[in-house]
Amino acid sequence: MRFNLLGPLEVIKDDVPVPLGGLHRRAALGLLLLHPNAVVATADLVRALWDDDPPATARKMVQNAVAALRDVLAAEERVSLRTVAPGYMLRLDPHRIDLADFRDLVRDGRTAFRAEAWDTAARHLREALGLWRGPVLADLSEIAAAWPEPAALQEERLTALEDCAEAELALGLHRELLGELGAVAEAEPARERLCGLVMLALYRCGQQAEALAAFHRTRTVLVEEFGLDPAPELHRLQRAILAQDPDLLVPASKAAPAPAPPAPPRERSKRPMAERRHASVVLVEARVNADTDDPERVDEVLTEVDRIIDAEAAHFGGLVRGPLGPYRLVVFGVPRAHGDDAARAIGAALAIRRRLGTARPATARLAVATGEVLAVYRDEHDAEPAELTGAVLDACRRMLAHARPDGVRVCDRTRRAAGRPFGRRAGDPVSGWNVTDDRPPAVPPPPNPPFVGREKERERLWELLDETLRERRSHLVTVVGEPGIGKSRLVSEFGREVRERVGAVRVVSGDAASLGIARPDPWRPGCPADRPASEASSDGASGPGPHRLDVLAARTPLVAVVEDLHRTPAAFLDLVTGMHERPDRGPLLVIATTRPERPIDAAPDASAIVLGPLADTEITAMAGTLSPDLLPLIGGNPLFAQEYARLPPHRPAGPPPIPPRVRDLLTVRLDALPVAERLVLRSVAVFEPAASAEGVAAVSERSADDVAALLGILERKGVLCRTPAGHAFRQALLRAVAYAQLPRKHRIVMHRRAAAWISGLPADQGDRLVHHHRQMIALAANDDRSIAVLTEQANRALTDAGHRAGMAGEHHVAARCYQGALELSHPAPVPDRQRLRSLYRQSLRRVGSEARVR
Template identity: 80%
Template sequence: MRFNLLGPLEVIRDDARVPLGGVNRRATLGFLLLHANAVVPTADLVRALWGDSPPLTARKMVQNAIAALRDVLAVEGGVSLQTVPPGYMLRLDPSQIDLADFRDLVVSGRTAFRAEAWETAARHLRDALGLWRGPALADITEARAAWPELAALQEERLTALEDCAEAELALGLHRELVGELGAVAEAEPARERLCGLMMLALYRCGQQAEALSAFHRTRTVLVEEFGLDPAPELHRLQRVILTQDPALLVPPPRTRPGTAQPAAAPAPARQRPKRPMAERRQASVVLVEARMDAGTDDPERVDEALAEVAQVIDAEAAHYGGLVRGPLGPYRLVALGVPRTHGDDAARAVGAALAIRRRLGAARPATVRLAVATGEVLAVYRDEHDPEPAELTGAVLETCRRMLAHARPDGVHVCDRTRLAAGPRFGWRTGDAASGWHVTDDRPVPVVPPPTPAFVGRKQERERLWELLNETLRERRPHLVTVVGEPGIGKSRLVGEFGREVREHAGAVRVIFGNVSSLGIARPEPWWPGCPADRPVTEAGPDTASGLWPYRLGTLAEHTPLVAVVEDLHHTPGAFLDLLTCLHAQPPRAPLLVIATTRPEWPVDVPPDASTIVLPPLADAEITEVAGPLPPDLLPLIGGNPLFAQEYARHPAPRPTDPPPIPPQIRGLLTVRLDALPVEEKVVLRGAAIFERAASAEGVAAVTERPVAEVAELLGNLEHKGILHRGPGGHVFGQALLREVAYAQLPRKHRIAMHRRAAAWISRLPADQGDLLVHHHRQMIALTASGDRSVAALAEQANRTLTDAGHRAGMVGAHQIAARCFRGALELSMSSPVPVRQRLRLLYRQSLRRVGHQTPVR
């Protein structure tokens, strides 16, 4: 016996149709087939047959229909219609239903689609679409209220059609597709992907005007009916059609197996497509105003004075790592933290402003005022590989302008946020809210250092360092060990404590400390309070800040066994190469142990004869010992990082009910880590941050609009660098706070667009993954301003999509997933009519009952 749902309901036995009787019987069987092998409550059948106004004898009529259907199905051994409280279950082999065949073919087609096997994908998807003989259960729904299950089936059909059309467009079949896509687009004018495929097919047929008209029709429907603008990708397609981009042309046909491929002229090198990018960043900006004094009317003198001001600004900005913008009339802007964060951008900005003031002085024909402010900016790039943004916007620029209006000539005024971020290394004199704080001195202000926290854990790592030191002393040969860990994990504290232990217990061994700053300069310095450097690297001579300093280590080690600690080699790869070269050039009998600290994303590999110590996170009990008692919900965010724990202890949430904000120092450290990544990896990492749980290569490719193979390779790179870890279902962030920082760098409208793409991609996944939609619809609504008229449309769309996903999950027996979908729809439908919410509550209760829960729903 064969059951066909994709069109008018048919029951086929021995190639002949089986008569079913009246419409009630047909509707009952159709509804049971949609929920085959699952219990269907009698109340659901009553509602499916008569809606919200059933007759008084509805239950008796359902019983009569069930009895008649049992007589029809009794002759088929593999099919049974059973009474199972609180309703009925139709048991049969799913392969007897054409809907199961359709879904199997779609899965095969999409597997080939992801592998870009276009011919195979198109064949399977066409076969799947060929099973449809019209709207699902068309002879039943004409006289009945619309069933959500049928709306979900129609969505499956349209999505399969879109996949098939995309595969056939890749094969150059645009002329064959135009008519079919036009008819479907006429019936479904709000489907953006369908519109894009239609536009591409029309353009390739030489109908550019019709392609643009299709865009405008869809845009009109979206704006007038839903208050939404088309997605950025549809706008992008409109632009490239207007510019007649060659990338829209038909791809070259593939050679079929067994045929000879004609010789062709070598193809020109394919240019990488431009990918505009925008990002939110924390930045400190210096606004410099240079105005000519009254009475200076010699144009040549004016030009010379302004040229000198510009030269000084450019030089100091370059020294402090700032980006110069302007001139904008009498103003020049220096931005610190764009396009890369240094971790101390506020202090750099104040230092740059003071340096500019000193160099220009007061005896100039131009009067200079300076203001420094810190805050968020939006950096917009024409292409993600551009070295600097084309535009910078943000309220921080207006803050600077207001302070300049009150600034004293040749003074430096800063906002309160800059003062707090720059710390106690400058002198400050308070002003009012408009003028900000005045910098009075650039000499460090003595401060009492915070108490050193207890050193806990790291027993195995300390023992390993002692083993390496003893081996170096015994064999009297140089050895390199790298200590690898994420920012704040305790690399510096470990090597500092080890140095202290060596001085206390191995007095014959000299310990020196050095550091490679973020400016790429090697400098010696005491590294841990109470652990001063013993005759630091400056003994090697004046070449400390050059590439010659590593070669002096062997000279010291020839006379006295030496432990040389070099911090932060990730800032300057050249310093690491110098270390490797010098170790091979050292005297063979020099007892020299070099300990270098670095971060896991550093791309340089250590040599085989070197040692590596990777610092794991501390246990929760150890974190509590370092920072004191912390709220339990903070521990997963801290992730075993002692510095993060100390910062959260210093910056508690304003109220116990508020989510804890990321402390500024932690945000700065994580932003520095992100900025060290190549731009492609950073873009893919932000795409992974869109997903609440694991992020697969296919999902990230969908939200970033990049090829799956490219995304998979970049995710692998991030996994190799320790930023992502492979888990069930894809990649997850090793540090939860890093995901938050990466997500926060995305502009709000980009987040909404990426969540929309993620939801569209998830809707094509198997039904048992439908609950993944909840997060993305929740975020789209949360990111939309409360007064925006599109919020209601988004909530309605979320309600419809999640309800359909819940029904799909229930149809395959994934009732836990269905419950999550219905609950998400209920949470996002606060402003929906009461009947809608009551319906969702009922669906949620039914799903819970099917998995054995009795949780009340209010």
Template identity: 45%
Template sequence: MRFSLLGPLEVLRDGRPVPLGGVNQRAALGFLLLHANTVVSTSDLIRALWDEPVPPTARKMVQNAVAGVRRALPADGSVTLATVPPGYLLRVDPELIDATRFHELVDRGRADFRAEAWEPAARRLREALALWRGPAMADVTETGTAWPELTMLEETRLAALEDCLEAELALGRHHALIGEMTSLVDEEPARERLCGLLMLALYRCGRQPEALAVYHHLRDILRDGFGLDPAPELRRLERDILNHHPGLALPRQTVPGGAADGAARPETGAAESAAGQASVGPPDRPPHDGSGRTVPGDGGGDPVSAERPVAERKRASVLLVRTRVDVVFGDSECVDETLNELARVVAEEARRFGGLVRETLGSVRSVVFGFPRSHEDDPERAVHMAFAVRERLADSVLEFLGVQFAVATGEVLASYRDENDAAPAQLSGTVPHAAEQLLAHTRPGGVRVCHVTARALGLPAGEDGAAGALRASAGRQLTAPPPVPVPPAAGHGAPLIGRDRDLEVLRGVLGDVHRRQRPHLVTVLGEPGIGKSRLVAEFAAALPEPVLIGRTPPYGGGALAALADALRSRPGGADAARQLERLPVQAGAAVWRRTLTDLAMDGPVTVVLEDLHRAPGALLDEIEDLTERLDQVPLLIVVTARPELRQRRARWGCGRRDVVTLTLDPLPAEEAAELLLGPAEGVLLSLVGGNPRHAEEYARASREHADEAYDGAFDGVFSIPARLRALIAARIDTLPLPERAVLRDATFFQDGLRPEGVAALSGRPAEEAAELLRGLERKDFLVRRRTVDPAREPGYAFRQPLVREVAHAQLPRSQRIAKHRSAVAWIGTLPADEAGLLVHHYRQLVLLNAPQLSSDVARQARHALLEAERRAAAAGAHDTAARCRRAAHDLRPVPARGAPPRAASHRPPIRHADDPTVATYG
């Protein structure tokens, strides 16, 4: 039995969760686990479970909760709960509690940290932090419980995270850490050590203006909120950054054997100067033995864990910005200052639009959209950023700099040195070269895009069919980017199908608003395309009362953009919206609340806020507390969000009054079929997966292929629509890289997706693979399947088949071949009656290998399948033996005049209409 406190309270017995009953029972068990092997008095338990006033039956309720805990414990005596005056004693092996393991790893990591053994320190601290699945005991604390023990746990986590980041900075991994550290500083803006580490990382990457901006932002927060100045160490670090102090240099480190560590091989063209003072950043280098290897600390001589390189291919857009200097104008210092201003503008706009700034090559700056996280609108983001930069530079830089922009979209292969890296170490493919060719034909001040980008923008292709152009004459001020088509929401223009119950819930809450004259908040959650916007639009269309509709922009908007958009949707609200956008978040939210209260005084009002998962954390705080802060007025606030909101805020809405969460489930197959044109085969319906947007995209594709007499049947060749593929890829990219890697490994198993099989493919311990699969289940990517053997780890299946298709296609062909071979090796260790699993992998190996190798691979596969047939027959598994025999027969050589056997025995892989080189999971 194992107990997990670092996240929602969870008890596992033989890998399966143990039911824990109600809130009191869970809280009592959690408090006893926090004080394991220590007597906890009944009065302490009562104070832990209830704030004032304590119910008169509290002691009896504690006894009932303890009795429930005892029933959940194993009968073998390995874990016992004894009644010991003046309370209770939970006897349990500390190693069975994840919090104990966390503290042990942190202690060992900090010992390595003090010994300046940076590699083992970073590894152990990362291992400790990976145990956290969310806020500690999130399901208990959502009721308002606040225990000092949980606060100490959270503070220990943050301190360990800072130690880990400092150790990794000492290893030279500043490029990979910037994304993670920026997010952490956004969540904890007043933590001085964390801000200092981010300043250090930015400076080492040659981004001095951004490092100073972090300091100025922290100084403003401390002065405005607490009346304090930053610590002397941070002030000294600011001065050293301004003066480019030579003591901040990070020497290059030698790694034996040419290992590609972040400290040994920084990205080409990136600045390698900058390390912090000892009080803020780590010392220059870790200790080494004579061979150049990092010396372990006192952690028992554990070997340094090998990095896990990751490669993935995805659709991305590359924006190139080239500058041409008029050497007649200005002196060298003026040109240098202007180029620095250009670099600052590009960095700020890339951050605003979600792009990744890569190294500068000569006069060309590159920004990649799609890595490390892709979005369904990456081409639009790239073009909008180009025009935003163009507009900001129109009055100054362009006086003597000719700035050209080019955007190309296509498939890019990314390589990560390790799965914990925040950004890829290398990007390759033809897309950057295509963007360079576009630059050669772009006038100064112009933006030129490839045909794929133009199609995403709804623009016609160029005369040569290869590119379209968006041009602006030099010096012309552009007030807005070009119009971008918005993909239609699922089901618009068609009847709302399968959502009657959800509509009734919304109408029922609205009835409560009218009857009680109190504000209510409804959150509509669901995966992309499930029909959240369509449901809310149908609900709002039938209301006689005013409806304000605001949408959180996917990029480029301010913190209050959704609230301002809602005000803008009412007549005469444009001026109020503009004024609101200029205010800080808290002040703007207060003005917005007053405006809504005034409107609701005249009668019921409904407010719809779309895509709240994109909103910044400060705005989420304001929205979540709306029902507590608003006056007693008839106001209904409906927000829509994707599951990412739950990942960001596990306790969203918990403990607030008049708050309802509505989760939209997939439609049944018969209802989803109504959204398709003509008859639909079961294969296509399974790909749609009950998602209305998926069905709409396939229906749209069928109309585009009307001349091919497409009848709604899926034959294995019909492509996944491009918009749908981008939507699913963006959802996959919400996962951390380790979970993405495991998700892709899981795609190699058609039947019987098991943790031990995934572990064999990924090279992970089985326990780690099982934990990552459980995380994917919690995030609705996988569903658990019952197993016949209760001692075996549960199996899984993909919740959405299209997720499996898209995730598999993101692996390079060489990796797919290697993983199929790893799967074959793992299946060889299974009992003979499971040898039928080999058939799928051998067929895929024959398909994936080059033509000149496929005959040799087919011969090897045939021999292996015949051997598997003999093993299965000897074990009495005659059905498995027959399957292996048929597969071997299909792979036999045939006369030249005959058709290739594998063309008849296996469908060709799915191919995308706009990218025939992509071969996805078949």
């Protein structure tokens, strides 16, 4: 016997259809065939046949239908319908069902597809699609319409059709495909990949206008029905069509593998990127002072103004945007954060005012504001964004309207972020603070908290110092740890102890400035900016550089502490890491601090001390009493604990805010990573609590091999750790910062991709859908229409996942799915919520029954 589900239900024996009888028999057999060799509960059969309104004799009617089916199947020895509590099991070879043949052919086709063997892929996939004779169980549509399985199988068919069309497009069969794709796209207008294939086929047929019209139809449906914009891939294809990109044409040789999937080729096309950033912006309004109408004179003055702004922006590490009439914009924190961007912005504004005031080529008014911006890049590897938007730009413009000629105004957020009081408050918050002094008074740093823990690390440093003094040699030790973990505090305390206990040993310490690289002081006129080591002073006036340490050690035993070696150019790294290999001129212990993402490649006899997190008891002893829910976020990081201790108590209704200094530190750490690693991290942040390489690949639309390699790199850098569930962030706050950098609509799209990927996993993974549907609904909180659509999708997806899990015997997973559906179905009608509550309680009872049996 053969059983056909892909169309009207058929049972074929010796090429002759076998009569099945009434509707209930056919429906029961159809449901059993959808779950071959698995137990289908009697309750599920009753619900499938009569939904929520079964007659009193429903179970008896199911028993009668099963008995009649046994008579039909009795003629086939290797097919049996057994009673297995709590229902029935249809035992047979799955390949007697056309659905199994379809899936085998699709699997073979996709294997060839991944190898870019387009001819083989198209042949297998086209054969698989040929097995469909209509909708699944088409003759049972009145009953099966509410079943989750037909809808899932229809999704499999459409995905196979898209794969087949992509392979056939690579073979140049766009004219043959156009009619079929157009008809399917009209029935499924929200499928973005299908729209892309239609656009490509139309473009290759010389119908460019129709291709663009297809894009706009799909975009209209997505915006109006779901509140979503098309994915970046579809926008890239639209732009490629407008530009008549030659990459969209048919490959020159049909036999040669195409360079990439052609809708559009991802590796060869640009990948747009958008990110949310905290930034400080300087808006400069320059007006020519000269009383002249000579346009050449005006151009000369404005050119000089631009030169001054460009020089000071580069000096302080800012990004200059193109002039807009009399306005110039300088941005700090984009594309990379520095950790002190507000101070840099103020320093640049004061320096521009000072230089324009001295040269007097023009009169300038300046304003500085801090807030969030959305940075949009044409390609993820672009050096700077193509667009910047955000309310902070409007706030800066409003403050500028209140600034006096040659005046500088700053907003409250900038003033707080800079950490130093200055200026005089204007009349209202919109006007900001009027800066009257180029150098505000210094603010004494807060007192250091108690130094706790690190006993083993201090003992190790003392052992190395004793060996250095005893053997009269040089030694390098690197102290490695994440930002805020206490590297500087450890070496500072060790240096203080050495000064107190060993008077014969000299201790010198410094950061990059001691190596001849100065950091900008925003309020000091003429301060040096960050610049390459080749431009730095080498006279040693700013401190003992590495070329002088061995000379100093020849006079007195020396402990040299070099801070933040990860921020030092490669040439200086070579000097520092090679100091202990210099000719022995005296005892020299070099202690260098660095971060995990840039380990120091030192000689084999060098040492390293890795600082791990402090225990919760040590954190409490250092920072005082903290709310218990903060300790997992702090993660044993002393600096994070100090910053959270300074915050006012947070309301328990929501997560505690991230202190600005912690956010800035973590942003700097993320920005130090290559762009591909940052983007993969953002995709990992979409999952909770951990992500697999396959899941990240599905969300980021990168190859699984590339993702696995990047995850391994991030694990070695100490950003991620491996858990049984996959890769997870070592720091919960780093995950929060990476996730917050994703624009809201991108988060919705990525959660939707994650949910689609999870739907294809085994039934025991279904409860992972709850997190993603919950996040999608939360992100659409201000759009009632989108919430209604997303709620309906969540209800359907989680209910289907619960059914799948229950049929597989994973009742604890089913209970979590139903619970999630119930939680997210608040706007649903009362009967729907009652049905979900009933399903949830049934699953809980089954979980309890299994527990009692065990």
